[in-house]
Amino acid sequence: MPIPIQRWFKQAAFEVQEYVYLTCSAFAALFTRPFYRHDAIEQLDLIGFGSLTVVLLSGLFTGMALASQSGLTLDQFGARPVVGRLVSASMIKELGPVLTALMLTGRIGSGIAAELGSMVVSDQINALRALGTDPVRKLVVPRMIAGIFMAPVLTVIADFIGISGGWVVARYQLQVNSSLYWASVTKALYMHDVWMGLAKPFVFGFLIATIACYVGLRTSGGTAGVGKATTLSVVAGSVAVIAADFFVTQFFIGFVF
Amino acid sequence: MAKPITTSDQVRQILNEEGAPVVVFDHVQLAFDEKVVLKNVTFTLIKGHTKIILGASGSGKSTALKIMIGLLRADSGVVWVNGQRVDQLTEAELMAVRADLGMIFQEGALFDSLTVRENVGYKLYEETDLPLEQVDKRVEEVLGFIDLEEHIEKMPSELSGGQRRRVAIARAMAFKPSIMLYDEATTGLDPITATTVDDEMIKLRDLEKVSSLIVTHQLRDAFYVATHMARRGARGRVEIVAATPDKERETEFIMLKEGVIIFEGDAAALRASTDPYIVNFLS
Numbered sequence: 001m002p003i004p005i006q007r008w009f010k011q012a013a014f015e016v017q018e019y020v021y022l023t024c025s026a027f028a029a030l031f032t033r034p035f036y037r038h039d040a041i042e043q044l045d046l047i048g049f050g051s052l053t054v055v056l057l058s059g060l061f062t063g064m065a066l067a068s069q070s071g072l073t074l075d076q077f078g079a080r081p082v083v084g085r086l087v088s089a090s091m092i093k094e095l096g097p098v099l100t101a102l103m104l105t106g107r108i109g110s111g112i113a114a115e116l117g118s119m120v121v122s123d124q125i126n127a128l129r130a131l132g133t134d135p136v137r138k139l140v141v142p143r144m145i146a147g148i149f150m151a152p153v154l155t156v157i158a159d160f161i162g163i164s165g166g167w168v169v170a171r172y173q174l175q176v177n178s179s180l181y182w183a184s185v186t187k188a189l190y191m192h193d194v195w196m197g198l199a200k201p202f203v204f205g206f207l208i209a210t211i212a213c214y215v216g217l218r219t220s221g222g223t224a225g226v227g228k229a230t231t232l233s234v235v236a237g238s239v240a241v242i243a244a245d246f247f248v249t250q251f252f253i254g255f256v257f
Numbered sequence: 258m259a260k261p262i263t264t265s266d267q268v269r270q271i272l273n274e275e276g277a278p279v280v281v282f283d284h285v286q287l288a289f290d291e292k293v294v295l296k297n298v299t300f301t302l303i304k305g306h307t308k309i310i311l312g313a314s315g316s317g318k319s320t321a322l323k324i325m326i327g328l329l330r331a332d333s334g335v336v337w338v339n340g341q342r343v344d345q346l347t348e349a350e351l352m353a354v355r356a357d358l359g360m361i362f363q364e365g366a367l368f369d370s371l372t373v374r375e376n377v378g379y380k381l382y383e384e385t386d387l388p389l390e391q392v393d394k395r396v397e398e399v400l401g402f403i404d405l406e407e408h409i410e411k412m413p414s415e416l417s418g419g420q421r422r423r424v425a426i427a428r429a430m431a432f433k434p435s436i437m438l439y440d441e442a443t444t445g446l447d448p449i450t451a452t453t454v455d456d457e458m459i460k461l462r463d464l465e466k467v468s469s470l471i472v473t474h475q476l477r478d479a480f481y482v483a484t485h486m487a488r489r490g491a492r493g494r495v496e497i498v499a500a501t502p503d504k505e506r507e508t509e510f511i512m513l514k515e516g517v518i519i520f521e522g523d524a525a526a527l528r529a530s531t532d533p534y535i536v537n538f539l540s
Contacts, residue, residue, distance in 0.1 A: 036383070123366035126328050130360040131380045131428075132352045138383075 019214045022136065026144050026210065029137045036138050043146035047108050047209075048153060055154045056161050058103050062095055063087060063162030067169035071176075081176055084184035087166035092189065092197040096159035098245050101204035104151060105237035109212040112143055113233030116216025117226040125217065140213045144206065151205025152198055159197065196252045203248055207240045271340070277304045278337070279436055279468050280325060285334030287320060287516075294320050295331070296516045302436070305507070307462055307469040309479045311538070312513035318472040319363070321513075322438045325470070326358050327351035339436070359429030359467075363441040365421040367413040367428070373400070374409045377427045385432075399427045403457050419450030426457045430465070437461060439471045443478045455481045456497050463487040463504075464495065476539065483508040483524045512538070 001009075029035075070086045116139060119125050125135050163185055170176040215233040219225045271277055280302035287295045294317045302308045310318045323329040324336060327343050336344045341354050367376050378396040381387055387395075400406045403423045413421055422442055429437060439458060443451035455478050461467045463486050473479050486500040500508075510527045512520035514534055520527060530536065 034384070118369075122364065122369075123362040124368055126323070127360070127362055127366040127368070129328060129348075130326055130355055130358070130362075132355050132384050133380075134348070134352075 018218070019210070022140065022214050022217070023144075023210050025136045026140045026213075029134070029141050030145075034137060036142060039138060039142040040145050043142040044150060047104070047143070047146040048150035051104055051107055051150070051154055052157070054103050054107055055100050055158050058099055059091075059096065059158030059161040060165040062099055062158075063091060063165030064169045066090055066095065066162070067166035068173060071170065071174040080174055081180050082184050083170050083174060083176060084163075084166065084181040085188035087170075088163050088185040089188045089193065091159050091162040091166070093193050094245070096162060097155050097197055097200040097204060098241065100155045100158045101151060101201065101208060101241040101245075102238055104147075104154070104205070105208050105234055105241060108147070109208050109233045109237040110230045112209065112212035113216040113219075114226055114230045116213060117219035117229040120217060120219045121222050121226060135217065140210070140217075143209045143213055147205035147209025148202055149205070151201040151208070155197070155201040192252070196249065199252070200245060200248050203244050204241050207244055208237045211237045211240055275304070278302065279304045279339055280308075280470065281335070281337040282321070282325075283335040283337075285321075285324060285331045285336060287317075287324065287329065287331050294516050295324075298334070298513075298516070298518055300511055300518065300521060302468055302470055303507075304435075304468055305462075305466050307471060307482065307508040308511060309471045309473065309483065309508060310511045310513060311474060311476070311479060313474060313538070316513040317516040318474075318513055319440050322360065322440050322470065322472055326355060326360055326438060356432070357434050358436050358438060359432070359434035360438040361422070361425045361429050361440060361442045363444060365413070365425035367421055367425060369413055371413075372409070373405070373411050373413070373416070373424050376413065376424060377431050379428060380432045395431055399431050400424075402430075402460070403427050417450070419446050419453055422446065422454050423457055426454070426461070430461060430467070433465075434467070436468045436470070439469065439473070441473055441475075442471070443473065443475050448477065451475065451478050452481065454478075455485075456487070458482055459485055459497055460487045460495055464489070479510070480524060483510070 067083055067087050071080055071083050074080050074083055074086070116125075119128075119139075128135050128138060167178065167181050167185075170181045171178055212233045215229050215236065219229040221228070278301045282298050282300050285295055285298045286293070298317075298321060300308065310321060312318045320329060324331050325338060325343070327346065327348070331344055334344070335342060338354055339357055343351060343354055346354065368379065371379065374393075374396055375382065377399060378392045381392040381395060382389075385392075397406060397409070400409055403426060405420060405423055405427065408416060408420065408424075413424070416424065426437075426442070437458075442458070443454050446454065458469060458471065459482055462469050471479065471482060484500050484505060485497050486504045487495055487497055490496040505525075506523050509521065509523055511518055512527070512535055519532060520530055520535055527535070528539070530539075
């Protein structure tokens with residue numbers, strides 16, 4: 001194998017090893033003292049409440065576009081009244097979790113990487129360590145907790161708003177009766193779809209927060225490095241979300257249902 | 258029956274004595290890939306004394322401080338801080354050593370999102386169970402010591418460069434460490450502002466009996482700290498005056514060149530050195 005390719009594989013393996021080490025350290029820190037409760041609450045607020053607007057807007061417009069597009073297709077089969085079924089199934093199983101996660105990657109992942117990256121290049125991380133604070137406990141654990149717990153909450157909100165947006169289009173553009181729409185929404189909801197839709201955001205939230213923390217903490221090269229870390233965090237986070245979506249879906253199809 | 262004396266008790270007894278070695282570097286080496294940063298570095302910091310590490314950028318000065326506090330690990334050699342071998346300790350064990358070490362980073366490294374009060378009291382607020390009133394009192398006390406009480410509720414971005422460095426000193430001294438490490442504390446400051454930072458170092462050394470390790474390439478500041486001392490004058494006012502010959506001898510210089518110590522001695526010996534590199538550096 002050519003040397004540059006060997007080097008690339010070695011570097012990739014090293015990065016994965018360090019990422020796994022960081023996440024294991026963060027999990028271990030969850031069960032031992034000290035735990036920085038105030039930081040966890042602050043991050044829950046920042047990641048959860050702070051992302052509400054972007055999640056509401058993206059959920060709403062996704063649901064509306066979905067209803068509008070599928071209404072046109074369903075018309076060809078004279079199945080316009082079942083538009084609710086299509087909107088709810090798509091939103092809850094796929095679009096709600098994935099789009100919310102991608103929005104969070106853009107908003108939260110980049111923010112975390114930029115914040116931690118700036119702390120690294122300005123020696124604030126070293127200052128934390130010198131003052132006796134473990135940066136993993138202080139910075140990574142609160143963000144990981146917030147990612148894991150707020151992504152599902154935001155996804156549920158995005159699902160609801162998306163389906164409601166679909167109703168607006170179904171009612172006023174497609175002229176579908178409201179009760180028919182809502183009946184079709186609930187008819188398409190099977191428990192395994194709901195479980196899948198709820199399980200995915202836990203994984204996505206964990207990935208977004210930990211990847212951003214890892215990339216941020218490994219920043220080097222001054223302010224230019226912070227910019228690179230921010231970009232890398234969004235790119236790696238987005239790819240991880242889409243890849244994890246496939247694997248979680250396969251897991252549910254293969255082992256749970 | 259008298260309590261048996263343990264090794265740690267003996268170490269504590271030795272460290273309490275006058276002239277005890279609080280920091281020992283013994284043949285420390287470190288390289289990043291092919292680049293050797295420190296080569297066989299050996300020196301000792303005596304309790305209450307000051308060691309000033311001089312050298313050009315990239316000579317390994319800051320690296321030595323980072324090894325001392327455990328932010329970096331040496332490839333070989335032994336590092337003792339307050340009787341503990343920091344080169345063998347885990348990150349968790351290092352926390353106990355760091356409890357007695359205050360470090361001032363280049364540019365201050367204040368936490369951007371915290372006020373001056375929260376920065377200065379960070380360790381006491383976050384890492385101890387001290388009542389809030391006591392922490393607040395200590396924060397106000399150290400800010401009073403460096404004459405920055407009126408800035409207590411400001412954010413770091415609202416402070417000047419010199420004020421930020423002084424707040425960093427306050428943060429490092431808030432938990433009363435016995436050793437202070439200054440990493441280029443005056444770099445980038447104008448001479449007048451740098452002198453205010455130098456004065457804080459002198460006050461801490463002479464009034465609080467703190468052992469100091471100063472890393473700098475600012476000769477003016479290095480010699481100022483070496484040749485001045487602080488004392489309480491009339492009505493308890495702190496005065497910075499010229500150091501007595503005995504006091505001057507308590508400050509030693511180390512000159513690092515590409516990771517190797519090429520000089521160790523007091524200010525007079527440094528000035529008298531005929532080594533071409535040192536002569537060039539001093540000129």
